[in-house]
Amino acid sequence: MKQLGNLMDRIIARINVNLREFQFDAEPLVRRTIPLGRLVKFYAFYGISPRQGFHFRIFRSSLSGSYFLGRCTVDHAVVYKSDIRGDELKAKGDRFHFQGAEIPVCDDENIRIKDACLIKTLVHCYTHDPEILEEFLIQNTVSMHYANIHGSPVEGCFIGPFATVDLTTIHDSVIGAFSYVQAGELSHQNIEPGTVWVHAKDAFDFRYIFSNNVLEKYISLEPGASPRGIFIDFIRDRKMDFQKIFDVVNLKAPISIPRGASLNRYAVVKGDSVIGENVLVAQRACLENAWLGKGANAQENCYIINSRLEGNNVTAHGGKIIHARLGKNVFVGFNAFLRGTPESPLEIGDRCIVMPHTIIDLDEPLKIPEDYVVWGYIRNADDLKTHAASVKRLSRVKKSLTLGAMRFQGSGAGFIEAFKHRIEHILAANGAFFDGKQNKGHAQMGQDLTFNIIHPYGKGPQKGLYPTMDIRP
Amino acid sequence: MKQLGNLMDRIIARINVNLREFQFDAEPLVRRTIPLGRLVKFYAFYGISPRQGFHFRIFRSSLSGSYFLGRCTVDHAVVYKSDIRGDELKAKGDRFHFQGAEIPVCDDENIRIKDACLIKTLVHCYTHDPEILEEFLIQNTVSMHYANIHGSPVEGCFIGPFATVDLTTIHDSVIGAFSYVQAGELSHQNIEPGTVWVHAKDAFDFRYIFSNNVLEKYISLEPGASPRGIFIDFIRDRKMDFQKIFDVVNLKAPISIPRGASLNRYAVVKGDSVIGENVLVAQRACLENAWLGKGANAQENCYIINSRLEGNNVTAHGGKIIHARLGKNVFVGFNAFLRGTPESPLEIGDRCIVMPHTIIDLDEPLKIPEDYVVWGYIRNADDLKTHAASVKRLSRVKKSLTLGAMRFQGSGAGFIEAFKHRIEHILAANGAFFDGKQNKGHAQMGQDLTFNIIHPYGKGPQKGLYPTMDIRP
Numbered sequence: 001m002k003q004l005g006n007l008m009d010r011i012i013a014r015i016n017v018n019l020r021e022f023q024f025d026a027e028p029l030v031r032r033t034i035p036l037g038r039l040v041k042f043y044a045f046y047g048i049s050p051r052q053g054f055h056f057r058i059f060r061s062s063l064s065g066s067y068f069l070g071r072c073t074v075d076h077a078v079v080y081k082s083d084i085r086g087d088e089l090k091a092k093g094d095r096f097h098f099q100g101a102e103i104p105v106c107d108d109e110n111i112r113i114k115d116a117c118l119i120k121t122l123v124h125c126y127t128h129d130p131e132i133l134e135e136f137l138i139q140n141t142v143s144m145h146y147a148n149i150h151g152s153p154v155e156g157c158f159i160g161p162f163a164t165v166d167l168t169t170i171h172d173s174v175i176g177a178f179s180y181v182q183a184g185e186l187s188h189q190n191i192e193p194g195t196v197w198v199h200a201k202d203a204f205d206f207r208y209i210f211s212n213n214v215l216e217k218y219i220s221l222e223p224g225a226s227p228r229g230i231f232i233d234f235i236r237d238r239k240m241d242f243q244k245i246f247d248v249v250n251l252k253a254p255i256s257i258p259r260g261a262s263l264n265r266y267a268v269v270k271g272d273s274v275i276g277e278n279v280l281v282a283q284r285a286c287l288e289n290a291w292l293g294k295g296a297n298a299q300e301n302c303y304i305i306n307s308r309l310e311g312n313n314v315t316a317h318g319g320k321i322i323h324a325r326l327g328k329n330v331f332v333g334f335n336a337f338l339r340g341t342p343e344s345p346l347e348i349g350d351r352c353i354v355m356p357h358t359i360i361d362l363d364e365p366l367k368i369p370e371d372y373v374v375w376g377y378i379r380n381a382d383d384l385k386t387h388a389a390s391v392k393r394l395s396r397v398k399k400s401l402t403l404g405a406m407r408f409q410g411s412g413a414g415f416i417e418a419f420k421h422r423i424e425h426i427l428a429a430n431g432a433f434f435d436g437k438q439n440k441g442h443a444q445m446g447q448d449l450t451f452n453i454i455h456p457y458g459k460g461p462q463k464g465l466y467p468t469m470d471i472r473p
Numbered sequence: 474m475k476q477l478g479n480l481m482d483r484i485i486a487r488i489n490v491n492l493r494e495f496q497f498d499a500e501p502l503v504r505r506t507i508p509l510g511r512l513v514k515f516y517a518f519y520g521i522s523p524r525q526g527f528h529f530r531i532f533r534s535s536l537s538g539s540y541f542l543g544r545c546t547v548d549h550a551v552v553y554k555s556d557i558r559g560d561e562l563k564a565k566g567d568r569f570h571f572q573g574a575e576i577p578v579c580d581d582e583n584i585r586i587k588d589a590c591l592i593k594t595l596v597h598c599y600t601h602d603p604e605i606l607e608e609f610l611i612q613n614t615v616s617m618h619y620a621n622i623h624g625s626p627v628e629g630c631f632i633g634p635f636a637t638v639d640l641t642t643i644h645d646s647v648i649g650a651f652s653y654v655q656a657g658e659l660s661h662q663n664i665e666p667g668t669v670w671v672h673a674k675d676a677f678d679f680r681y682i683f684s685n686n687v688l689e690k691y692i693s694l695e696p697g698a699s700p701r702g703i704f705i706d707f708i709r710d711r712k713m714d715f716q717k718i719f720d721v722v723n724l725k726a727p728i729s730i731p732r733g734a735s736l737n738r739y740a741v742v743k744g745d746s747v748i749g750e751n752v753l754v755a756q757r758a759c760l761e762n763a764w765l766g767k768g769a770n771a772q773e774n775c776y777i778i779n780s781r782l783e784g785n786n787v788t789a790h791g792g793k794i795i796h797a798r799l800g801k802n803v804f805v806g807f808n809a810f811l812r813g814t815p816e817s818p819l820e821i822g823d824r825c826i827v828m829p830h831t832i833i834d835l836d837e838p839l840k841i842p843e844d845y846v847v848w849g850y851i852r853n854a855d856d857l858k859t860h861a862a863s864v865k866r867l868s869r870v871k872k873s874l875t876l877g878a879m880r881f882q883g884s885g886a887g888f889i890e891a892f893k894h895r896i897e898h899i900l901a902a903n904g905a906f907f908d909g910k911q912n913k914g915h916a917q918m919g920q921d922l923t924f925n926i927i928h929p930y931g932k933g934p935q936k937g938l939y940p941t942m943d944i945r946p
Binding site: 043048050051054246247248249250447448449450451452453454455456457458459460461462463467468469470471472473 | 516521523524527719720721722723920921922923924925926927928929930931932933934935936940941942943944945946
C-alpha cells in the first residue's frame with residue numbers, strides 16, 4: 001500500500017501549499033478520517049448510458065466506493081464513496097449564455113479531478129465559469145463528508161463536511177462545515193462554518209450564519225477526529241441498508257416503476273414506498289415508507305422517511321425529510337435536514353422554498369403555509385417567525401430585510417425569480433414534465449444505465465490503487 | 474440491438490469465406506445457438522493481478538459472461554461465456570526454444586480475438602508457432618460450446634462443440650465435435666467429429682476415432698439446432714450452481730484454503746469438499762464432495778464430484794470426474810468424461826494418463842492399474858483391453874501398435890516422454906511444487922486477483938455491445 005500512502009502525502013502537501021495563508025493543515029483532518037485500509041474494501045462503479053456521451057479515464061488514483069457517470073478524468077486523486085455525475089456536462093457545439101453574451105463551447109466538457117481527495121462528496125453539473133467552459137476542474141482540494149461540489153470548479157480548497165459550493169468558481173479558500181456558498185466567484189476566503197450565503201453581484205445577497213451551539217450539536221469537525229454530530233449519527237444508523245445493494249451485481253427493482261420514472265439500482269427502498277410517474281430516485285438515495293408524487297425527485301444522499309411528497313418536489317443532494325408531508329412543487333435544498341416525529345409531524349405547503357442547509361428539527365407539530373421561504377434553524381412555530389417569509393413579502397423587498405440572524409440585501413423579486421427559475425430547470429432536467437414523448441430528463445434516461453464495477457489492486461505496493469483505465473463509447 | 478446483429482453477420486460472412494472449399498455455412502449453427510438477446514444478460518469480468526502484466530483492450534465487441542486475464546485485445550468479436558486466460562503469455566525479452574534454436578521474443582505477447590465468435594470456449598496459454606511469437610491470434614473463427622483453444626493460433630476455422638485444438642497453428646479448417654487435435658500445424662483440413670489425433674512430425678502419431686453411435690449419444694451438432702447429448706445435459710443440470718456466484722460482487726471462500734492453494738471466486742464448491750496445499754481451483758470449475766490432495770488442480774470447466782484425487786493430479790480444461798478415486802499424479806486430459814456411479818465406482822492408479830477426450834462411463838466397477846494410458850470409449854473392464862496400454866508396453870513400441878480403433882505409429886517412448894514432460898510442466902505452472910517460497914505457480918499467484926465487472930450497453934442500437942475500453946497497469 002506504499003504507493004497509496006505516497007499519493008495521500010502528495011495531495012495533503014498540495015492543498016497545504018494552496019492554503020498556507022490560513023496556516024491550514026489538512027493532515028490531521030484527513031488521515032484519521034480515511035485509514036488507507038478502507039480504500040481497498042469497496043469497488044467503484046461507472047455508469048454506461050447509450051443516450052449520452054461518456055469517457056472515463058483514470059490514472060494513479062483510488063476510487064473506493066465511488067460512482068461515476070459521463071466524462072471524467074481522475075488523475076492522482078483519492079475519491080472515496082463519492083458520486084461524480086457528469087450527466088449535465090456541456091457538449092461541443094453548445095452555446096453558453098452569460099450576461100447577454102453567447103459563448104461557443106469548443107469541446108465536450110470533462111470533469112477533471114486532479115491531486116484531490118474527495119470523501120463522500122457529490123460532484124454534479126457543469127462549470128458556470130465563462131472563462132473555462134470545457135473543463136470542470138477540481139484540483140489541489142480536499143472535500144469532506146457529504147460535501148456538494150455543484151457546478152463549481154475548485155482549486156486549492158478545503159471544503160468541510162456537509163458544506164456546499166454551488167455555481168461558484170473558488171480558489172484557495174476554506175469552506176467551513178455545513179456552509180453553503182453560491183457567489184459566482186470566490187478567492188482567498190475563509191468561510192466560517194455554518195454560513196449560508198447566496199450572492200448575485202449587483203442583484204441580491206442572502207446571508208445566514210448558524211450559531212456555534214447548533215453546529216456543535218449537528219456537525220462539527222476537529223483536527224485528529226472524524227466529523228461528528230447528529231448528521232453523522234443519522235447516516236451511520238442507516239448505513240447497513242446500503243450493504244445489500246452493493247453486494248450484488250444486478251438488482252431487480254423492489255417496487256414497481258411507473259412510466260417515465262426511474263429508480264437507480266444503487267438506491268435503497270424500504271417499507272411501504274411508492275413512486276409516481278416521472279419520479280427520479282438517484283443512486284445513494286434512501287426511501288423508507290416514502291410516497292413520491294408525479295415528477296418528484298430524490299437526489300443523491302437524500303433520505304425520505306415516513307413522508308409524503310405530493311408531486312414536482314425537488315429533494316436536492318443530501319436533503320433529509322422525516323415524518324413530513326410536503327405539498328406540490330416544494331423545493332428542499334442541498335443538505336437540508338427536516339425532521340418531524342410521529343407526534344410532531346412537519347407539514348409544508350405548496351410551492352414553499354426550503355433554503356439549502358436549513359435545519360427543521362421539531363419538538364412540536366409544525367405547519368408551514370403555502371408560498372413561504374424558510375431558512376436557518378427551526379424547532380417550532382415560534383422559530384418560524386424569524387426563519388421564514390412569504391414569497392410575497394420577500395418579493396417586495398427592494399433594499400434590505402433583516403429577520404433574526406438572516407440579512408437580505410438587494411432585490412427580493414430578483415432573488416425569488418432566480419430561485420423559481422432554477423427549480424423549474426431542475427424539474428425539467430430531471431424529467432418531471434415528460435409526457436410520454438417529449439421533455440425527457442434524467443428520470444427517463446436513467447432507465448438505460450448499465451454499470452461497470454471496478455476493483456483496485458488487492459495486493460502489492462499498488463494495493464488500493466486502481467489500474468489505468470480508459471472507457472469510451 | 475442492430476449493431477450486434479451486424480456484427481454477427483460480419484463474423485459469419487468471414488468464416489464462410491475462409492471455409493468455402495468445404496461449402497461450410499456457420500449461419501444455421503451459430504444463429505440458433507446464441508440468440509442476440511442472451512448477449513445482453515451477462516456481465517464480463519476481467520482479472521487484475523499485481524504480479525503479472527495485463528492489458529485489456531476491446532472494440533465493437535460483445536463479451537457476455539466471459540472471463541479475461543492478462544493481455545487481450547478483442548476486436549469485432551462475440552465472446553460468450555468464454556474464458557480467455559492470458560496468464561502464461563510470453564514477455565518481451567523471453568527466449569523461445571524451438572527445435573534447438575533460440576528465438577528472442579520482441580514484444581509482450583498478446584491474445585488477439587478478431588472477427589470471431591467464441592461460445593463457452595476456453596482460450597489459454599501462448600502460441601507455440603515460432604513464426605509469430607508475440608501474437609496469439611484467433612481470427613475469422615467460430616468455436617462452439619466447451620471448445621478448447623490451447624496455445625493454438627486459429628484463422629478461418631470452425632471448431633465444434635467440445636473440440637480441442639492444442640499447440641497447433643490452424644488455417645481454414647473444420648474441427649468436428651469432440652475432436653482433439655495436437656499436430657503442430659494444420660491447414661485446409663476437415664477433421665471428422667470424434668477424432669483424437671496427436672501427431673509429432675517424424676516422431677509419433679496417435680489416432681482414435683469415436684464411432685458415430687457414441688458421438689450421437691454424447692455430443693452431436695446439427696444445423697439449425699443447439700448441440701445436444703449427455704455432455705450438454707450434464708452441464709445444464711448443474712447450471713444453477715453457478716448462478717449465485719455470479720450474482721454477488723465479492724464472495725468469501727466457502728471452505729478453508731490452505732497455504733499455497735487458491736480457489737477462484739468464480740468456482741463452485743459444494744458439499745463436503747476439501748482442498749489441500751498448492752491446489753488450484755480455476756474459475757468455472759465445480760467441486761462437489763471433492764477431495765483434492767496436495768498439488769492437484771481443477772481447471773476451467775472441470776467438474777469433480779463425489780471423488781477423491783490423491784495429489785499432483787491434473788484435471789485439464791473441461792475434464793469431468795464423477796464417483797472416482799484417482800491415485801497420485803494421475804493426468805486427466807481436456808474434456809475427458811469419467812463417470813462412475815455409487816454402485817460402479819471408478820478407480821485409477823498412480824501415474825495413469827487419461828488421454829484427452831476419453832469417455833469412461835461405467836455400468837460396472839472399474840479399476841485401472843497404475844502406470845496405464847487409457848483412451849477412447851470405456852464402459853467396463855472388457856473395453857479396457859482395447860482402450861488401454863501400460864506405459865511400459867507403449868514405451869516399447871518402435872514402429873506401430875493397433876488396439877481396437879486406436880492406431881499408434883512411431884516411437885512409443887517419445888510419446889510417453891512428451892506426455893510426462895508436459896504433465897510435469899503443467900503441475901509446475903500451476904504451483905503444485907511450491908515450498909512456501911520457491912516454485913510459485915498459478916495457485917499462489919491467483920490469490921491476488923481482483924475483478925472488474927463489465928456490462929454492455931443496455932438499450933439503443935448498440936444494445937449488447939460493450940463500450941471501447943483500455944485497462945493497463
